[in-house]
Amino acid sequence: MVDISLYFQVHQPYRLRRYSVFDIGKSRDYFDKKKNEEIISRVAKKCYLPSNRLMLDLINETDGAFKVAYSITGTAMEQFASFEPRVIDSFQELADTGKVEFLSETYYHSLAFLHSQDEFKEQIRQHRKMIQANFHQTPSVFRNTELIYNNAIASLIEKMGYKGMLAEGADHVLGWRSPNFVYRPAHGSIPLLLKNYKLSDDIAFRFSNHSWKEFPLTAEKYASWINAINGNGRVVNLFMDYETLGEHQWAQTGIFKFFRAWPRLVLKHPDNSFQNPGEVATKHRPEAGLDVPQLISWADLERDLSAWQGNQIQDAAMKELYAVERLVKASKDKALLDSWRRLQTSDHFYYMCTKYFADGDVHKYFNPYDSPYDCFIAFMNVLNDLIIRLKTGRDGQISDGQVTFTTEADADTLPVNGFMISGEPSRGLGRSR
């Protein structure tokens, strides 16, 4: 018996516009409406709408034997509502079949868990309300941003009452063990569904790669790989970005045809069935404990957090962002809170990643900036504007009409309306090298 659990991530960030130093204190127009609309519309047309149609057809044509799960972020839903409401309609149509599960995550696709548990929980609550309002179901399985996971996150999620959680089936965590079983955390009992990254990435990353030895990937071949798990596994978790369909892998590659075919071939085998994560978590008892003290994710080759943190600009931006949490919440300014939360979206930090920048690489996808440094500049300038708003009250009027620019050197004489300075504690003008 193999239960196939298919989950797609649906996420779009609010990309920042090229917000310059000279905009600080003058403009609250932080986000690049034109670019965001352009991307949402393009991806709706190439991926979301045709893919939702395809999934609906598969459900109907198999009389509900085919099932699928989604995790849709709040920032994506808001932007669908603004730019492409048809996308929401089509997800609702899928929800109405009763064969589609919506997972829980942070509304802003944030890294809040790493910095503020309160904020993390608030964003999960906000996301849950959004799912309930749109799809009339309450999510029961949690997936953290970018499948970021460790023992501590599992323990918190278990306490919050979830009945299952997703994570990456990373080699350095599993070792000789297979991802095709349900696990539990070392110190808990919540069922863990681990991504079979090989079978997932065969579609997500390798489908159209001509130099891959398995190219071209046919539905028959793929179904046979899944069938082969019978006897040495109980579940196959296929997790991927929804944009794989039609955007990362263009329609011309045959990805839609492939996706229309392989689920039906898999269902021909009497021992196979599609089960959503909630069903898998209920049906299967965890077979073994999994001790993951370190943070893992589904990103890059490292499967760690180095895509979002670790370089100086990422760390400075993150530190400055969460340093104002208390002030932002105390302001009771909803617009300000929302802007601050949109800045928490992990994509901003991903765009600031420099580890492969010189080689020119995958972090470029949907990346609106010329360089990681340009992303940092826009981000910090926006954050500095937010800070000025915090200090000047809700009307946003700066009392003396002047923005004062300070450096570390005169940080101790920082005027009330002055800029906060990012980075390490003041060490004078010398650079650390």
Place this chain on the structure above:
Amino acid sequence: MSLRVLMFGWEFPPFSSGGLGTACKGLTDGLSQKGVKVTFVIPKASGGTSSVSSSGAPGIQLIGADQVGDMKVIEVDSVLRGYVNAEQYHEHMMTVLNRQGHPATSLYGKDLHQEVLRYAEIAKRIALLEDFDVIHAHDWMTYQAGINAKEASGKPLVVHVHATEFDRSGDNPNQAVYALEKMGMERADRIIAVSSYTKGIITDRYGIPPDKVAVVHNAVAHNHNQEHRPPASINDGMKTVLFLGRITMQKGPDYFLYAAKRVLDFFPHVRFVVAGSGDMERFMIDKAASLGIADRVLFTGFLSAEQTEQAYRMADLYVLPSVSEPFGITPLESLTNGTPVIISRQSGVSEVLKNCLKVDFWDIDDMASKMLSVLKYPALENQLVDDGRQEVSRMSWEDSAEKCLSIYQQVRGFP
């Protein structure tokens, strides 16, 4: 038998005032590493003693031929020098003649063009005396010399374009210089451009077929002691932003000044250092005064190699605002010295350097905003230095030399 190259240049360190000398040094060092024997011919005004050819050949006014490391250097008595216009040439010639005590007859050409042709005549005779496989000529002043050497020897000619008249003079090129450049490119067997940007100018403005032009990017020499030397920031609470280069239209010093004004309106604790000399120096000083920022803009005049390094180390940020920069080695030097850079997109270096901020030279607001960002966010400054330095450390003149070597082999007609 190792490959031998007869190379014509017009400046070489320590007697150089611009990027060409640095590039020739880097490239010839790289070639020597690859076992190529380089004979470098260079103009040099004699000090006044009678010009005696060390090779003993009559009629060639050589100052001498020396072995410098693996390279043979032939100095030709000439007042040719880089980055001069007709007027400056005349001035320079008079200075040299003064130093020589006004000999009865001057051997130098009466104008720049005449001197280029005279130098080319000497080149022809050198070509008959030297043994070599390929001729390599750097920039327009030596193209005629290269052509003459090719005619005299029958050996293939490679011309190396470090800059074109369009970079130096914008849309009003000097017709005589343009004609010499075009002829050099046409008569060459192969052309090396220092960037794709320059290759574009060569094909668009000189009508050269693209497949005749190879791109060989410049690099930077690595001095491993540099990594361990501390920055030389002035600890007075002021930030320092550096412009370093010839103060000419091509280098965009005026855009630097307008951006400085914009920065200072916003944040007064910055000094702007303009290092170098050139025909826009007067204009720059007057402009700084009329913008009301004269007390914040310091002019250093021409800097020696050692002073240049000091200037990089003293600065918190280096800006290359060039209007048209065929390559631009200075940002690489700046990063080697631990100072982050903002570079013009209208440059060749922008094709090879990623870990920096880039601007369009005319976008004063963007330039000023990026300057302020680097000065204001220490994490950004540190990140740019760490990543930029690492990226630059991977660039090497040996890679450039390797490409030149394969071009030599192509023009010789066998591998």
